[in-house]
Amino acid sequence: MSGREIYDFIMQKIDHELVSANIPLLEEKYKNETPAEWEVRKQRYNDAFAKFYEMYQAYLSDLDVRIHRYRKLAIKEVEAKTKIREEDSLNTLAASMFSLS
Numbered sequence: 001m002s003g004r005e006i007y008d009f010i011m012q013k014i015d016h017e018l019v020s021a022n023i024p025l026l027e028e029k030y031k032n033e034t035p036a037e038w039e040v041r042k043q044r045y046n047d048a049f050a051k052f053y054e055m056y057q058a059y060l061s062d063l064d065v066r067i068h069r070y071r072k073l074a075i076k077e078v079e080a081k082t083k084i085r086e087e088d089s090l091n092t093l094a095a096s097m098f099s100l101s
Contacts, residue, residue, distance in 0.1 A: 015045070
């Protein structure tokens, strides 16, 4: 996922108005708002971004856990395959040694 996709994925759950596709439309949408209305909207946006960063940190923590879990599984799989190859090599070596006797 790109940074934009992650941003939109999280932000759509918080304030759909702040999804990247909607940001260019805000100036036109709010062209007639009063300074008091702007202050209310600005506070809503600040709250939305605070919530966004909380959810983003939770996303990163979850991603980190999943990556570490996958890494451990990958290492175990590589180790298991290596062990099988080593055992096969030893068995082949032992068989060739016994056939020489």
